Amino acid sequence: MSQKRLLAGLLPVLAALFVAGSAMAADLATLVANLAAGGYSERDAAITALASSGEARAVPVLQALSAGELYVRTADKTVVIAKGSGKQLALVDAVTGKDSGSATEDDLDRIKVNNRLRGTIDAAMSALTLMNPDPKVRRAAAESLFTRRDASALEALDKALAAEKDLGIRQAMTEARAALVLASDAPAAQKVQAVAAVRERGDRDALGVLQAAAASPDAEVRAAASAAAEAVRQRLGAWQAAQNVWYGISLGSVLLLAAIGLAITFGTMGVINMAHGEMVMLGAYTTFVVQQTLRSVAPQLNELSVIIALPLAFLVSGAVGVLIERSIIRFLYGRPLDTLLATWGLSLVLQQAVRSIFGPTNREVSSPSWMSGSFHVGQIEVTYGRLWIVVFALLVFVTLLLLLRKTPLGLYMRAVTQNRPMASAMGIRTPRVDALTFGLGSGIAGLAGVALSQIDNVSPNLGQGYIIDSFMVVVFGGVGNLFGTLLGATALGIVNKFLEPYAGAVLGKILVLVFIILFIQRRPRGMFAQKGRSVE
Amino acid sequence: MKLGSIIRTGLVAAGLVASATSGAFAQGEPIKVGILHSLSGTMAISETTLKDVMLMLIDQQNKKGGLLGRKLEAVVVDPASNWPLFAEKARELLQKDKVAAVFGCWTSVSRKSVLPVFEELNGLLFYPVQYEGQESQRNVFYTGAAPNQQAIPAVDYLMSKDGGEVKRWVLAGTDYVYPRTTNKILEAYLLQKGVAKEDIMINYTPFGHSDWQSIVADIKKFGSAGKKTAVVSTINGDANVPFYKELGNQGIKAKDIPVVAFSVGEEELAGIDTKPLVGHLAAWNYFESVKNPANEAFIKEWQTFTKNPKRVTNDPMEAHVIGFNMWVEAVKKAGTTDPDKVIAAIVGVKVPNLTGGISEMLPNHHITKPVLIGEIEANGQFDVVWKTPGLVPGAAWSPILDDSKNLVADWTPPMNCGNYDTVAKKCIGKGK
Numbered sequence: 001m002s003q004k005r006l007l008a009g010l011l012p013v014l015a016a017l018f019v020a021g022s023a024m025a026a027d028l029a030t031l032v033a034n035l036a037a038g039g040y041s042e043r044d045a046a047i048t049a050l051a052s053s054g055e056a057r058a059v060p061v062l063q064a065l066s067a068g069e070l071y072v073r074t075a076d077k078t079v080v081i082a083k084g085s086g087k088q089l090a091l092v093d094a095v096t097g098k099d100s101g102s103a104t105e106d107d108l109d110r111i112k113v114n115n116r117l118r119g120t121i122d123a124a125m126s127a128l129t130l131m132n133p134d135p136k137v138r139r140a141a142a143e144s145l146f147t148r149r150d151a152s153a154l155e156a157l158d159k160a161l162a163a164e165k166d167l168g169i170r171q172a173m174t175e176a177r178a179a180l181v182l183a184s185d186a187p188a189a190q191k192v193q194a195v196a197a198v199r200e201r202g203d204r205d206a207l208g209v210l211q212a213a214a215a216s217p218d219a220e221v222r223a224a225a226s227a228a229a230e231a232v233r234q235r236l237g238a239w240q241a242a243q244n245v246w247y248g249i250s251l252g253s254v255l256l257l258a259a260i261g262l263a264i265t266f267g268t269m270g271v272i273n274m275a276h277g278e279m280v281m282l283g284a285y286t287t288f289v290v291q292q293t294l295r296s297v298a299p300q301l302n303e304l305s306v307i308i309a310l311p312l313a314f315l316v317s318g319a320v321g322v323l324i325e326r327s328i329i330r331f332l333y334g335r336p337l338d339t340l341l342a343t344w345g346l347s348l349v350l351q352q353a354v355r356s357i358f359g360p361t362n363r364e365v366s367s368p369s370w371m372s373g374s375f376h377v378g379q380i381e382v383t384y385g386r387l388w389i390v391v392f393a394l395l396v397f398v399t400l401l402l403l404l405r406k407t408p409l410g411l412y413m414r415a416v417t418q419n420r421p422m423a424s425a426m427g428i429r430t431p432r433v434d435a436l437t438f439g440l441g442s443g444i445a446g447l448a449g450v451a452l453s454q455i456d457n458v459s460p461n462l463g464q465g466y467i468i469d470s471f472m473v474v475v476f477g478g479v480g481n482l483f484g485t486l487l488g489a490t491a492l493g494i495v496n497k498f499l500e501p502y503a504g505a506v507l508g509k510i511l512v513l514v515f516i517i518l519f520i521q522r523r524p525r526g527m528f529a530q531k532g533r534s535v536e
Numbered sequence: 537m538k539l540g541s542i543i544r545t546g547l548v549a550a551g552l553v554a555s556a557t558s559g560a561f562a563q564g565e566p567i568k569v570g571i572l573h574s575l576s577g578t579m580a581i582s583e584t585t586l587k588d589v590m591l592m593l594i595d596q597q598n599k600k601g602g603l604l605g606r607k608l609e610a611v612v613v614d615p616a617s618n619w620p621l622f623a624e625k626a627r628e629l630l631q632k633d634k635v636a637a638v639f640g641c642w643t644s645v646s647r648k649s650v651l652p653v654f655e656e657l658n659g660l661l662f663y664p665v666q667y668e669g670q671e672s673q674r675n676v677f678y679t680g681a682a683p684n685q686q687a688i689p690a691v692d693y694l695m696s697k698d699g700g701e702v703k704r705w706v707l708a709g710t711d712y713v714y715p716r717t718t719n720k721i722l723e724a725y726l727l728q729k730g731v732a733k734e735d736i737m738i739n740y741t742p743f744g745h746s747d748w749q750s751i752v753a754d755i756k757k758f759g760s761a762g763k764k765t766a767v768v769s770t771i772n773g774d775a776n777v778p779f780y781k782e783l784g785n786q787g788i789k790a791k792d793i794p795v796v797a798f799s800v801g802e803e804e805l806a807g808i809d810t811k812p813l814v815g816h817l818a819a820w821n822y823f824e825s826v827k828n829p830a831n832e833a834f835i836k837e838w839q840t841f842t843k844n845p846k847r848v849t850n851d852p853m854e855a856h857v858i859g860f861n862m863w864v865e866a867v868k869k870a871g872t873t874d875p876d877k878v879i880a881a882i883v884g885v886k887v888p889n890l891t892g893g894i895s896e897m898l899p900n901h902h903i904t905k906p907v908l909i910g911e912i913e914a915n916g917q918f919d920v921v922w923k924t925p926g927l928v929p930g931a932a933w934s935p936i937l938d939d940s941k942n943l944v945a946d947w948t949p950p951m952n953c954g955n956y957d958t959v960a961k962k963c964i965g966k967g968k
Contacts, residue, residue: 068914352576465774505751
């Protein structure tokens, strides 16, 4: 075929393309209107059409659609983007991007999306935002392409890769490109190269890509992918153990928080306090009340609500603790069985009281943004909320230790629990110290409640879930020894988390209980037994 | 004095005042209706609402002139989330209070504990919660969903194109009878559909499990095998909040690994910050967000009755509405509250449900219901993304499991049997 004829043949095609292109450009309105029409399948096609139109307006429209902010105004059937909360929503015309007044939710029909469409939008958006001036957006786009593996984005990715200056993002894009090549119908040689690039990345997502590639029809690719997957799996196995240790520490910190107050009331005072869990619950409800109050009084302080709740929770639970000690427990010293029954009854009373005041359903305590989300250390995923709880548990522990060792109050407490008549003879007002000690233990339970409100239900039953574990930790660690409580909590946490993947959560818990029973048989006073005459 | 009896005395007193002032129900003793829901203990979180909705329904019926010209009177007892106490309280309701029907129970174990009592004393129980099936009893009416009205359609949806063509399945549940049986049915169903055994992960956790870190990490790991993965959750009650919080914190998005839950409704979501959960799914027969005049009227009445404009409604509440209306219709049809006559009259009774359909009581004592799949929205409501074209009749016995595939239940003559073996052609009867 001569060059002339080729050109002659191409011309009509080019012309047709040009016409089609301009028609598409002119018809942004149609493309957007198509989003609102038909069922999910038609909408899926409409999203792809809009995204491939190359229109600049496509990005905000798709973003709004994904966020559930794209509506059809019932009055004139125009597609609008509605922002804001409350009754009146501010409207922007989706096609022109111009302000379009405001309306209430009742006058608008939301264009619904489901998970499948969100996936399509994500894939389309990542192709569209690869050239975005914001490096964060570009990186997110590359990451999203890696996990989505939509081979049609390969062309856009190549263009972006050529223009990219940032080394980190180049890396992400190269990895994404490799994943896309593996998902495409590229020749085997290219795919084998891509396998090597994905293997470099070496995380869980990479393993997913390699495993998918290991099912490829080409024997060469299959072998390379399986070998790479195996290598990544081995590397991840080592990280898995580290991850389990972290989970164990995290669970241990929760156990420590729940048990440390009990280490005071049960460990040093010898009061079997079954209402300990309810002190935790009161702390959690205090957090709820603080958040509710702040929400209406000072919404700008909401991020700090948890910190503001800490002293208040300590005071509320501590005050209730003092009240319980003065009104019930002091009459029952030396009668452990009666104390057990009385405090258990009390725990039911407190639960039902909270149920009557706040209702039986869970209350929402929101997490501040500095306690949400996660970050990576190597292949370990650490969630901020858990990290702060570990830090907080250690802080509480150290503070309590200093309080007991370095302050006069701590001295009195130790004196009274070790030898009551002697302490009394030295002029210590033992009943007052009893009340304060019990109040301190309860107050610390209240602090635990603030932390637990971030990871558990705020419901009247909150405390019940922790009471058994708390006693287990204190008895295992050694009654009357704070370090025992710390080590006991951490050990139980880690053992539990190592058992869980193999034995399952239910059996794991049973095994831990059996282990503790056997341990107590051998060492009835726990890991760190108190020595000396005062014990007897 | 127990709390239950305090409440009861209060209600009786209130009833006396009401009847003294209205005088509309001159003749006949009031018809007593038993309400057997836990008002204290772990299950109070879910069951208290159902007690309230029953009180509202009875109140409404009385305003409409009662039943058979007699006033309805609620008898509320508190079984305190204690399974043996359920049986005791059921006995008390039937023997001492002589109630005409009982509306109650939530957990399967509480239902199993009261079954012998209802059988022995020939009472009527309306059970409003989705359950594992494999049961049909003459004295019990199951107005909640059987597995084929919730679990199976949900899995079908996830397998469809719109649901994301899921290939790998995590079946996560709390360790007790409902999740175990449901997961057994689901596993058999998935295997039947050609899902490989290694593509199914089953995980059980204790009641009230709160440390989900390693399980969520496991799910993430399971989900990164290069195939679309979904979690089918039969996690119950309190364990859900920490589970969803951990999902949010570990960044599992609904578009990557969707979670479809069978025990999470509007009430449960009221305790969670739902923004990180948008797109996760729930399968029910009713959602508060369903646009429908009957539903809107119901929500309005409920919020007025509870004096709380933010109070949400949920699926088991709708089940009680349907069950109560069916009982009222059956009593009207039979002209008496005699249990045998009501049992005979209620099969075939049709009443409107709150999602725009007409539910019917079937001979196996289950009802017809639509199945809806809803996505969690940022405001704590569900957005219906899929529904069955018509109503699905509840199946007492799962055709998927080998032990029950030949069984049918039919409480109308001539069969009159809860577990008729169609192959051996005989009623297995008790002991099954």
